[in-house]
Amino acid sequence: MAAKFIALAAVVLAATVSAAQSAEPKSGGVLHIYHRETPPSLSIHEEATFSVNVPAMPLYNNLVVYDQHKPQNSMGTIVRDLADSWSTGSDNLSITFKLHQGVKWHDGQPFTSKDVKCTFDLIQGKGQDKFRKNPRKDLFNNITEVTTNGDYEVTLHLKRPQPSLIAMIASGYTPMYSCHVPAAQMRTHPIGTGPFKFVEFKQNESIKLEKNPDYFKKGLPYLDGIEFTIITNRATAVLAFVAGKVDMTFPTEMTSALIKDVKSQDPTAVCEIAPINVSTNLIVNRESPPFDNIELRKAMALSLDRKSMIDIIFQGQGDIGGTLLPPPEGVWGLPPDQLKTVAGYGDVAKDREQARAIMTKLGYSADKPLKIKVATRNIATYRDPAAVLIDQLKTIYIDAELDPVESSQWFAKVARNDYQVGLNLTGNGIDDPDQAFYENYACGSERNYTHYCNKDLEALFDKQSVETDLAKRKQMVWDIDKKLQEDVARPILMHARSGLCWKPYVKNMTIMNNSAYNGYRYEDIWLDK
Amino acid sequence: MGTYLIRRFFLMLLTLFGISVLIFTLLRIVPGNIADIVFNAAGMIDVAEKAKLERELGLDQPIAVQYVQWINGLAHGDLGYSYVSEKPALQEIAPRIPITAKLAGLALLFAVSLGVPLGVLSAVKQNSALDYVLRVISLSGLSMPAFWLGLLILMGFVKFFGTIPIYTRPPEGFWNSLALFAIPAAAVGFRSSALIMRLTRSSMLEVLRQDYIRTARAKGATDANVNYHHALRNAVLPVVTVIGLEAAFLMGGLIVTETVFNIPGVARFLVEAIRWRDYPIVQNLVMFIAFVAVAINFLVDVLYASLDPRIKYS
Numbered sequence: 001m002a003a004k005f006i007a008l009a010a011v012v013l014a015a016t017v018s019a020a021q022s023a024e025p026k027s028g029g030v031l032h033i034y035h036r037e038t039p040p041s042l043s044i045h046e047e048a049t050f051s052v053n054v055p056a057m058p059l060y061n062n063l064v065v066y067d068q069h070k071p072q073n074s075m076g077t078i079v080r081d082l083a084d085s086w087s088t089g090s091d092n093l094s095i096t097f098k099l100h101q102g103v104k105w106h107d108g109q110p111f112t113s114k115d116v117k118c119t120f121d122l123i124q125g126k127g128q129d130k131f132r133k134n135p136r137k138d139l140f141n142n143i144t145e146v147t148t149n150g151d152y153e154v155t156l157h158l159k160r161p162q163p164s165l166i167a168m169i170a171s172g173y174t175p176m177y178s179c180h181v182p183a184a185q186m187r188t189h190p191i192g193t194g195p196f197k198f199v200e201f202k203q204n205e206s207i208k209l210e211k212n213p214d215y216f217k218k219g220l221p222y223l224d225g226i227e228f229t230i231i232t233n234r235a236t237a238v239l240a241f242v243a244g245k246v247d248m249t250f251p252t253e254m255t256s257a258l259i260k261d262v263k264s265q266d267p268t269a270v271c272e273i274a275p276i277n278v279s280t281n282l283i284v285n286r287e288s289p290p291f292d293n294i295e296l297r298k299a300m301a302l303s304l305d306r307k308s309m310i311d312i313i314f315q316g317q318g319d320i321g322g323t324l325l326p327p328p329e330g331v332w333g334l335p336p337d338q339l340k341t342v343a344g345y346g347d348v349a350k351d352r353e354q355a356r357a358i359m360t361k362l363g364y365s366a367d368k369p370l371k372i373k374v375a376t377r378n379i380a381t382y383r384d385p386a387a388v389l390i391d392q393l394k395t396i397y398i399d400a401e402l403d404p405v406e407s408s409q410w411f412a413k414v415a416r417n418d419y420q421v422g423l424n425l426t427g428n429g430i431d432d433p434d435q436a437f438y439e440n441y442a443c444g445s446e447r448n449y450t451h452y453c454n455k456d457l458e459a460l461f462d463k464q465s466v467e468t469d470l471a472k473r474k475q476m477v478w479d480i481d482k483k484l485q486e487d488v489a490r491p492i493l494m495h496a497r498s499g500l501c502w503k504p505y506v507k508n509m510t511i512m513n514n515s516a517y518n519g520y521r522y523e524d525i526w527l528d529k
Numbered sequence: 530m531g532t533y534l535i536r537r538f539f540l541m542l543l544t545l546f547g548i549s550v551l552i553f554t555l556l557r558i559v560p561g562n563i564a565d566i567v568f569n570a571a572g573m574i575d576v577a578e579k580a581k582l583e584r585e586l587g588l589d590q591p592i593a594v595q596y597v598q599w600i601n602g603l604a605h606g607d608l609g610y611s612y613v614s615e616k617p618a619l620q621e622i623a624p625r626i627p628i629t630a631k632l633a634g635l636a637l638l639f640a641v642s643l644g645v646p647l648g649v650l651s652a653v654k655q656n657s658a659l660d661y662v663l664r665v666i667s668l669s670g671l672s673m674p675a676f677w678l679g680l681l682i683l684m685g686f687v688k689f690f691g692t693i694p695i696y697t698r699p700p701e702g703f704w705n706s707l708a709l710f711a712i713p714a715a716a717v718g719f720r721s722s723a724l725i726m727r728l729t730r731s732s733m734l735e736v737l738r739q740d741y742i743r744t745a746r747a748k749g750a751t752d753a754n755v756n757y758h759h760a761l762r763n764a765v766l767p768v769v770t771v772i773g774l775e776a777a778f779l780m781g782g783l784i785v786t787e788t789v790f791n792i793p794g795v796a797r798f799l800v801e802a803i804r805w806r807d808y809p810i811v812q813n814l815v816m817f818i819a820f821v822a823v824a825i826n827f828l829v830d831v832l833y834a835s836l837d838p839r840i841k842y843s
Contacts, residue, residue, distance in 0.1 A: 446575055
């Protein structure tokens with residue numbers, strides 16, 4: 001009996017020691033990840049896809065960043081990065097950052113406040129050097145001037161108070177660039193201050209990063225490097241993960257069906273699925289008859305059965321919500337009790353009844369349906385929900401035909417207003433009302449594809465934007481979101497969820513659950529093998 | 530023969546000129562250019578910004594001017610710059626050629642070394658059980674898409690060996706290289722081997738019924754002598770033509786196989802370049818592939834004369 005007890009104690013002790021050992025980060029090893037495609041470049045500021053953020057975020061630092069181990073990005077999870085501290089001026093018209101001293105760029109040059117100014121000048125198009133593309137220029141319109149006070153203090157001066165600005169600066173989309181490296185070079189041979197240095201980028205083959213031994217965060221990174229193998233065929237990529245050729249799949253690539261498949265072949269794999277803050281939405285050309293009639297647009301919104309769409313497209317792994325990602329993962333989205341009160345989010349059968357009544361009043365019927373075309377990008381993530389949408393529109397006497405548009409022509413076609421009804425996907429870099437409202441619904445915004453323009457509502461955009469009281473702001477955001485849905489500005493069909501799998505020896509991996517753009521610094525990921 | 534070769538050489542040049550015009554025009558007829566693609570990828574629709582990029586890349590110039598610039602550069606060994614990687618096109622294309630050449634060479638070797646002997650065997654043993662088995666194999670080779678066969682192979686490897694024979698880094702040494710390329714080469718070469726097997730079989734059957742074969746047998750020649758010396762040499766002529774055509778046709782199969790086995794060769798690179806409308810890469814690669822195809826056809830014609838003494842070129 002005593003011998004059994006000693007043996008049991010020894011096993012427990014060994015397990016405890018082993019657990020303690022595995023909890024202690026180990027340095028070394030190269031993390032192998034597959035990449036789903038050749039990214040267009042490695043210059044984060046010039047691109048708008050997480051195909052760039054995933055391999056490039058480890059190369060850079062921000063002034064501040066979302067805590068890489070808190071799944072939900074919010075104002076409360078913003079932590080220091082290149083800035084040791086930050087403070088808002090008493091009038092809320094400036095933000096001052098005290099910069100970390102002794103930080104070096106990968107080429108050995110010192111990082112100073114001038115680099116911060118150069119970065120914002122580049123984004124705002126004020127400097128000598130220019131970006132080839134500048135997709136998020138408008139997000140920083142509120143900054144009037146960037147001033148430096150010595151090498152380690154920098155102040156952003158604002159036109160009006162904007163609490164959300166810090167959220168945009170914390171995004172994976174806002175790394176600091178240096179003054180001395182041309183913007184063009186950042187696309188192909190980036191120089192950052194991040195935990196990993198650029199080694200090589202071979203189109204269609206691989207992207208290699210190596211440890212930055214001079215990284216300013218002592219003891220980090222743990223990995224010796226990260227290697228992205230570009231595997232464009234998803235079936236091959238998943239098999240490569242199962243066979244252990246890579247340690248991790250590409251973020252957001254795993255559907256629930258694929259995860260089931262992976263787990264059946266490799267039960268040790270760790271897989272998680274989470275919202276990625278990408279909404280599928282209906283765009284209606286409100287300038288083209290008969291869609292200039294708000295009643296018709298309302299009927300279309302009432303025809304939607306969001307749950308069945310999610311079940312068909314994502315096997316139930318999606319969320320119903322308004323413009324902003326719904327809770328609990330989303331910070332600003334309409335809560336379910338409020339969402340229920342919005343037209344089109346209630347009982348589907350009743351809503352469709354109402355929609356058919358509208359259509360009958362407009363002169364349409366089962367014998368005399370409205371014939372339209374639903375345009376969308378000719379890729380599966382767009383085409384599949386468009387097919388379901390067409391089926392749902394049939395229930396209210398709309399006989400729609402799919403108009404698949406060559407991907408390169410999609411936004412140009414929408415910009416020309418050369419469509420009747422379309423289906424679009426909108427990704428949000430951060431879970432924030434300013435970004436979502438100004439970018440997609442403000443009058444004259446480049447990405448306001450439906451040309452929805454409501455000056456009264458735009459005044460409310462500004463009002464919520466300057467509001468510093470979080471609870472008050474949230475209520476204002478909900479009111480705006482409801483109004484956007486009621487105005488059929490751009491009906492949201494669903495919010496997608498997708499996943500990631502990694503081998504159990506990859507430690508410290510956290511999936512962000514309200515953005516797919518901010519969680520790839522990888523400075524404290526380590527391999528327990 | 531000399532006159533013929535010179536004439537063929539000029540015909541080759543004419544064909545390549547035609548292809549250059551065709552590919553250049555087709556690329557510009559296809560909707561969208563690199564500026565459209567990169568702006569669409571970013572969800573941007575600013576026409577002025579896009580025009581700026583088009584100017585920067587010289588896409589605003591008349592098509593004829595762009596064509597002359599390309600041909601002029603080509604004549605001087607300047608292939609231009611890749612729009613995507615912003616590196617010289619030659620630097621992007623050159624390292625990928627040996628990869629595809631190895632794969633294509635191995636695939637062709639597999640196809641010929643399997644197809645010809647099995648085709649002969651099938652003909653010689655006509656209507657036997659072996660013939661039926663070989664015919665079923667050849668039919669399955671013709672009807673099985675290369676991507677499906679490739680995926681089956683990969684799934685089989687993962688299931689039974691716990692590994693996957695895909696390209697993740699350059700192989701070191703001859704044997705590693707052979708091991709890496711042999712499986713995808715077999716996957717892509719299987720279809721060609723089936724075609725060659727069927728053609729060799731039917732060609733052999735036709736020849737074996739000829740009078741001179743009967744004469745050879747009557748004179749006491751052995752079966753092996755009749756089959757391999759008298760019959761095969763004559764039966765192989767149409768097979769050589771098909772092997773030449775298959776060598777050029779392999780490119781289509783390689784696109785799929787390189788994608789499934791993740792091999793960074795020119796075939797997969799070409800598809801990617803087309804997706805990005807990376808004109809310098811697509812134009813130069815297509816010209817290279819066209820040159821290889823034309824050269825192979827030329828070699829096949831020359832080989833004909835040496836295989837069949839009745840053929841005389843003048």
